[in-house]
Amino acid sequence: xxxxQQQSGPELNLTEYPPEVVAFQQxxxxxxxxxxxPRAIELDAAPHDHFAWHLVQKGHQLGLTRALLPPExxxxxxxxxxxxxxxxxxxxxxxxxxxxxxxxxxxxxPVLLSGEPGLQSRFLDxxxxxxxxxxxxxxxxxxxGSDLVIPESFEHAQVVTTLRRDGDDYVLNGHKRVITNxxxxxxATAFANIEGSxxxxxxxxxxxxxxxxxxxxxxxxxxxxxxxxxxxxxxxxDVRVPAENLVGGEGDGADLLVAQGNMARSSVxxxxxxxxxxxxxxxxxxxxxxxxxxxxxRTTR
Ligand SMILES: Cc1cc2nc3c(=O)[nH]c(=O)nc-3n(C[C@H](O)[C@H](O)[C@H](O)COP(=O)(O)OP(=O)(O)OC[C@H]3O[C@@H](n4cnc5c(N)ncnc54)[C@H](O)[C@@H]3O)c2cc1C
Numbered sequence: 335x336x337x338x339q340q341q342s343g344p345e346l347n348l349t350e351y352p353p354e355v356v357a358f359q360q361x362x363x364x365x366x367x368x369x370x371x372p373r374a375i376e377l378d379a380a381p382h383d384h385f386a387w388h389l390v391q392k393g394h395q396l397g398l399t400r401a402l403l404p405p406e407x408x409x410x411x412x413x414x415x416x417x418x419x420x421x422x423x424x425x426x427x428x429x430x431x432x433x434x435x436x437x438x439x440x441x442x443x444p445v446l447l448s449g450e451p452g453l454q455s456r457f458l459d460x461x462x463x464x465x466x467x468x469x470x471x472x473x474x475x476x477x478x479g480s481d482l483v484i485p486e487s488f489e490h491a492q493v494v495t496t497l498r499r500d501g502d503d504y505v506l507n508g509h510k511r512v513i514t515n516x517x518x519x520x521x522a523t524a525f526a527n528i529e530g531s532x533x534x535x536x537x538x539x540x541x542x543x544x545x546x547x548x549x550x551x552x553x554x555x556x557x558x559x560x561x562x563x564x565x566x567x568x569x570x571x572d573v574r575v576p577a578e579n580l581v582g583g584e585g586d587g588a589d590l591l592v593a594q595g596n597m598a599r600s601s602v603x604x605x606x607x608x609x610x611x612x613x614x615x616x617x618x619x620x621x622x623x624x625x626x627x628x629x630x631x632r633t634t635r
Contacts, residue, residue: 355416358401362423365396370427374562377428382556385518385564387466390434394466398424398435402442402597407454408462414597418604425608430562432608434468436601437514437563441469443594444523444539444581452578457521457541470515472524472542472568473591475508482525482534485588491534495570497526504540504580506548506573516566517551519544524570525587537587541579548573 351359369392377386393399401417403409410416417439424432445457460467473482481491495508506526516522521543528536544551550569557565582590 351415351419354410355412355419358397358410358412358416359419359423361396362398362420365392366423366427366431370424370431374428374431377430377562380561382561383517383554383564386431386562387518389431390468391466393424393431393435394461399438399466399468400461401435402439403446403458403461407446407458414600417601421601421604422608425605428562429605429608430560432605433514433560433563436605437471438469438519439597439601440471440594441515441519441521441523443471443597444590445541447590447593447597448581450581453541453581460520468515468519470513470519470522470568471594472510472513472516472522474510474512476511478534482537483591485592488534488537488588489532491527494534495524495526496529497536497538497540497575498529499577500574502577503574504577506540506542506570506575508570510568510570512555512565513568514560514563514565516544516568517554517564522568523581524568525591526570528584531585534587536585537591538584539581539587539590540575541581542570542573542575544568546573546575 369389373386373389377384397410398420400409401412401420402414403411405411412420421432421436424435442458442461445453448454457469475482475493475495477493478491481487482494495506495510498505498507506524508526510516510522510524513522521541523539524542525537525539527534528538530536542549548571550571552566554564554566
């Protein structure tokens with residue numbers, strides 16, 4: 335079993351950002367204000383399964399898909415603070431676009447924390463390529479949301495996705511929902527319970543390339559907000575995952591979720607900070623609210 339590793343970034347200093355974070359923040363702000371904000375209303379009003387790959391590609395060129403990764407793995411190495419300021423800048427223009435990159439970071443985190451060079455090379459090198467790639471993190475299910483995120487609630491979890499060892503593989507069965515990027519990601523870091531464990535006490539993470547036989551993506555949820563990012567279902571039907579795609583060891587899922595929360599979920603707080611009106615422009619907020627209200631009135635007529 336490989337111990338899950340904590341990663342370090344630039345020292346946490348919330349009053350004065352390191353120069354590399356300030357420079358990254360400015361680049362992301364320029365991108366958000368010039369490329370994302372003018373399209374925010376259009377993205378919010380688009381069909382629920384529309385996805386703006388061209389914007390993702392531009393964000394990828396800026397380094398948004400490798401911001402969380404350390405320089406030794408080819409990343410920007412701006413740390414959690416750098417990721418948070420980037421997410422806040424993006425969310426000030428469009429929270430849905432911010433979440434596309436945030437969900438990718440969530441998907442990358444278990445691979446990063448695994449400390450496994452083989453796993454990291456197979457699933458993180460793709461973010462250094464010319465063409466944009468995205469990841470997703472699959473935890474939530476129809477009957478289990480918080481029950482799979484809060485370790486104290488694990489005993490209450492029911493009908494959880496399962497993982498069973500079979501020779502050199504694990505066999506994955508179950509159904510995830512509202513998984514951001516599931517429709518467009520190259521891989522998912524999927525959390526499943528070792529078959530036979532009580533509740534979710536055997537929660538374990540595996541990396542699943544989403545072109546693996548037995549994986550079905552969709553449908554995409556028709557959301558009221560965050561419409562620029564696609565939240566979709568992911569069904570796993572006897573999906574064979576090589577044992578080398580295990581992150582850490584069997585039952586390490588709870589520790590992973592906590593470590594992942596410390597690293598990547600702080601960016602969700604940064605998104606909400608922008609949402610709460612401190613940054614999101616009144617212009618885009620009022621217009622997006624109008625477009626949402628119109629859409630809701632259409633669907634409830
Ligand atoms: C925009 C968006 C994107 C998302 N993207 C992803 C993603 O990429 N991957 C993913 O896995 N999931 C994703 N989710 C789902 C998210 O993880 C779940 O919504 C979350 O885990 C909560 O689960 P739930 O919605 O089933 O709510 P529930 O777990 O049913 O909770 C409902 C309410 O009950 C409260 N509650 C629950 N348990 C307790 C308890 N024991 N004690 C006290 N109060 C409790 C909660 O705080 C909440 O207020 C996304 C959700 C949204 C809205």
